[in-house]
Amino acid sequence: xxxxxxxxxxxxxxxxxxxxxxxxxxxxxxxxxxxxxxxxxxxxxxxxxxxxxxxxxxxxxxxxxxxxxxxxxxxxxxxxxxxxxxxxxxxxxxxxxxxxxxxxxxxxxxxxxxxxxxxxxxxxxxxxxxxxxxxxxxxxxxxxxxxxxxxxxxxxxxxxxxxxxxxxxxxxxxxxxxxxxxxxxxxxxxxxxxxxxxxxxxxxxxxxxxxxxxxxxxxxxxxxxxxxxxxxxxxxxxxxxxxxxxxxxxxxxxxxxxx
Amino acid sequence: xxxxxxxxxxxxxxxxxxxxxxxxxxxxxxxxxxxxxxxxxxxxxxxxxxxxxxxxxxxxxxxxxxxxxxxxxxxxxxxxxxxxxxxxxxxxxxxxxxxxxxxxxxxxxxxxxxxxxxxxxxxxxxxxxxxxxxxxxxxxxxxxxxxxxxxxxxxxxxxxxxxxxxxxxxxxxxxxxxxxxxxxxxxxxxxxxxxxxxxxxxxxxxxxxxxxxxxxxxxxxxxxxxxxxxxxxxxxxxxxxxxxxxxxxxxxxxxxxxxxxxxxxxxxxxxxxxxxxxxxxxxxxxxxxxxxxxxxxxxxxxxxxxxxxxxxxxxxxxxxxxxxxxxxxxxxxxxxxxxxxxxxxxxxxxxxxxxxxxxxxxxxxxxxxxxxxxxxxxxxxxxxxxxxxxxxxxxxxxxxxxxxxxxxxxxxxxxxxxxxxxxxxxxxxxxxxxxxxxxxxxxxxxxxxxxxxxxxxxxxxxxxxxxxxxxxxxxxxxxxxxxxxxxxxxxxxxxxxxxxxxxxxxxxx
Numbered sequence: 001x002x003x004x005x006x007x008x009x010x011x012x013x014x015x016x017x018x019x020x021x022x023x024x025x026x027x028x029x030x031x032x033x034x035x036x037x038x039x040x041x042x043x044x045x046x047x048x049x050x051x052x053x054x055x056x057x058x059x060x061x062x063x064x065x066x067x068x069x070x071x072x073x074x075x076x077x078x079x080x081x082x083x084x085x086x087x088x089x090x091x092x093x094x095x096x097x098x099x100x101x102x103x104x105x106x107x108x109x110x111x112x113x114x115x116x117x118x119x120x121x122x123x124x125x126x127x128x129x130x131x132x133x134x135x136x137x138x139x140x141x142x143x144x145x146x147x148x149x150x151x152x153x154x155x156x157x158x159x160x161x162x163x164x165x166x167x168x169x170x171x172x173x174x175x176x177x178x179x180x181x182x183x184x185x186x187x188x189x190x191x192x193x194x195x196x197x198x199x200x201x202x203x204x205x206x207x208x209x210x211x212x213x214x215x216x217x218x219x220x221x222x223x224x225x226x227x228x229x230x231x232x233x234x235x236x237x238x239x240x241x242x243x244x245x246x247x248x249x250x251x252x253x254x255x256x257x258x259x
Numbered sequence: 260x261x262x263x264x265x266x267x268x269x270x271x272x273x274x275x276x277x278x279x280x281x282x283x284x285x286x287x288x289x290x291x292x293x294x295x296x297x298x299x300x301x302x303x304x305x306x307x308x309x310x311x312x313x314x315x316x317x318x319x320x321x322x323x324x325x326x327x328x329x330x331x332x333x334x335x336x337x338x339x340x341x342x343x344x345x346x347x348x349x350x351x352x353x354x355x356x357x358x359x360x361x362x363x364x365x366x367x368x369x370x371x372x373x374x375x376x377x378x379x380x381x382x383x384x385x386x387x388x389x390x391x392x393x394x395x396x397x398x399x400x401x402x403x404x405x406x407x408x409x410x411x412x413x414x415x416x417x418x419x420x421x422x423x424x425x426x427x428x429x430x431x432x433x434x435x436x437x438x439x440x441x442x443x444x445x446x447x448x449x450x451x452x453x454x455x456x457x458x459x460x461x462x463x464x465x466x467x468x469x470x471x472x473x474x475x476x477x478x479x480x481x482x483x484x485x486x487x488x489x490x491x492x493x494x495x496x497x498x499x500x501x502x503x504x505x506x507x508x509x510x511x512x513x514x515x516x517x518x519x520x521x522x523x524x525x526x527x528x529x530x531x532x533x534x535x536x537x538x539x540x541x542x543x544x545x546x547x548x549x550x551x552x553x554x555x556x557x558x559x560x561x562x563x564x565x566x567x568x569x570x571x572x573x574x575x576x577x578x579x580x581x582x583x584x585x586x587x588x589x590x591x592x593x594x595x596x597x598x599x600x601x602x603x604x605x606x607x608x609x610x611x612x613x614x615x616x617x618x619x620x621x622x623x624x625x626x627x628x629x630x631x632x633x634x635x636x637x638x639x640x641x642x643x644x645x646x647x648x649x650x651x652x653x654x655x656x657x658x659x660x661x662x663x664x665x666x667x668x669x670x671x672x673x674x675x676x677x678x679x680x681x682x683x684x685x686x687x688x689x690x691x692x693x694x695x696x697x698x699x700x701x702x703x704x705x706x707x708x709x710x711x712x713x714x715x716x717x718x719x720x721x722x723x724x725x726x727x728x729x730x731x732x733x734x735x736x737x738x739x740x741x742x743x744x745x746x747x748x749x750x751x752x753x754x755x756x757x758x759x760x761x762x763x764x765x766x767x768x
Contacts, residue, residue, distance in 0.1 A: 162301040223619060
């Protein structure tokens with residue numbers, strides 16, 4: 001080991017903890033653009049702090065070296081000035097923290113919700129009952145049987161999409177349509193591999209036909225702005241628009257056959 | 260470690276730099292057609308005539324490339340030919356305030372240049388423009404420049420003629436585009452609707468070239484009586500850019516309208532100075548497409564809300580820009596309106612019962628289990644004054660009309676220079692808690708809004724703009740408790756530290 005003057009261990013520890021904290025903020029808030037909820041960040045940081053303290057106090061000397069500066073501050077008469085400063089600042093910080101955490105918070109309540117609710121086995125739409133387990137897109141077969149007809153169906157689905165869905169889900173199917181910013185939760189991004197590529201066409205049919213109000217009770221709060229499309233589109237149009245969603249994004253629906 | 264950071268920073272800066280400028284590259288029109296047919300036909304049509312399937316459901320309508328009108332271009336005012344760069348920028352960045360998105364995340368750079376080549380071919384633009392906009396030397400924005408720009412903006416009604424004194428584009432006459440379509444002057448206080456960005460240089464370009472196919476003329480044209488010198492153009496551009504600095508910008512994180520507690524009387528007019536001290540919260544509004552007759556072509560896009568309350572009453576001030584004061588029966592109002600004219604309006608929606616858990620009523624006028632109160636204000640007609648009505652609804656098919664005066668619901672409005680301000684009052688509590696919301700301080704109360712522009716495409720009934728749920732909070736007074744507790748805690752800390760220091764000092768002594 002070199003005898004070079006290193007950063008004091010206590011400072012090292014503080015720097016690492018601060019570093020992790022700001023990395024979280026940088027990664028979520030800046031890079032990913034997803035605000036990290038305060039409560040979640042607090043929980044993460046609790047583990048981080050516990051972990052770092054454990055690592056730093058793993059050996060006896062390590063612990064000594066860590067606590068050393070603190071003990072010195074109190075015991076060493078030569079550090080009197082620093083001590084006085086610390087003794088003023090620490091109570092002030094504690095007081096400030098108490099004050100700000102006791103002031104009533106005006107931040108909106110958190111609304112956790114299930115994004116992919118478990119579908120029911122049966123649902124009602126168009127005045128009849130559908131069985132989600134057996135429901136299939138009646139047009140999917142043309143993809144192999146009659147590609148020319150299939151591409152016409154996709155085109156028809158695209159027309160339905162652009163006249164009804166793009167306002168929220170966007171021209172690019174990325175969930176950033178012209179009115180997306182006025183909605184909370186924001187519209188689904190179909191380009192994302194985590195959305196339609198993970199779902200069966202019957203699930204899409206159910207979500208489109210029954211919309212936000214058709215969500216099961218466990219998907220509360222009931223705040224999806226998705227319209228109830230059976231009021232505006234025919235069954236046929238919904239199946240066609242589903243073809244378009246997969247075709248445009250270049251994704252394939254999940255099917256029962258492979259599972 | 261630090262060198263890696265430096266490289267990352269450098270790459271980031273270079274990327275930013277490159278994003279700002281686009282160097283024209285030759286595009287392949289044939290390849291462009293392939294991309295166009297997959298991505299663009301939906302709105303712009305197979306032959307580029309702006310007649311895709313979405314045509315009638317977009318405001319503004321998709322661009323007709325065959326017209327040869329390029330509104331956002333940087334070639335000289337006298338030359339309608341766009342630069343390849345101009346088209347490229349529109350494809351890459353999209354057009355704010357319209358349905359045209361930026362495509363750079365889905366298309367490769369070369370794809371976009373190929374599209375430029377193909378799109379240009381619809382109007383047979385083959386040779387690049389001979390002359391470019393003359394920018395001279397950019398004059399940086401300053402108080403003096405903005406002041407000079409304001410003067411030029413107003414002199415001889417130069418810009419005020421269409422954009423209005425406050426720049427909100429409040430209508431004094433009908434404007435139309437070359438194809439006969441209704442056009443509206445830009446509301447210059449809404450920078451998020453500037454199609455070619457609200458950077459002063461882009462604003463300069465618009466004023467210099469005019470906007471092709473519309474009544475926005477070139478102010479660099481020597482034949483114009485209102486011509487501006489290059490320097491003057493910069494002053495006006497700086498002034499216009501300064502108009503966008505309002506406190507009515509949407510902040511996506513701010514979803515809570517905070518009502519301040521007032522001692523004594525609440526403001527009695529929308530103009531009361533005390534509103535200035537109240538925090539405004541602005542929300543985007545979206546057209547109504549969930550029930551009844553759907554609506555796709557709104558003019559309004561935001562609403563700003565302030566609130567106050569005292570021991571008896573809550574007051575909410577709703578403010579939104581509307582270029583037209585719609586007065587059915589009034590000749591000049593009817594002339595400005597897209598017939599049929601209807602009253603302007605605004606509505607506040609609140610749950611009858613403040614939800615204890617997360618479940619809120621359906622945002623579209625409530626649901627069977629969770630009814631809502633709706634306070635609906637209408638601007639009045641030539642023969643009748645403004646009205647406020649109270650509705651209880653369980654969804655848009657089950658609406659009960661109630662007596663607004665009976666519960667003490669009142670409203671007072673003012674309109675000036677393209678802005679409506681509507682002030683609504685209601686007592687905190689009423690005698691019918693099963694039918695009316697009872698306001699409680701400190702609770703997060705779901706609230707939603709709707710607005711009607713009666714001069715725009717016949718907005719009426721289910722044709723309106725709206726928001727989803729946000730929150731209203733009657734801010735409780737904090738009292739002295741936090742301060743006292745904080746002092747006690749600080750005192751305990753001082754005591755603890757002193758005790759520690761003393762006990763540490765003892766063995767040494």
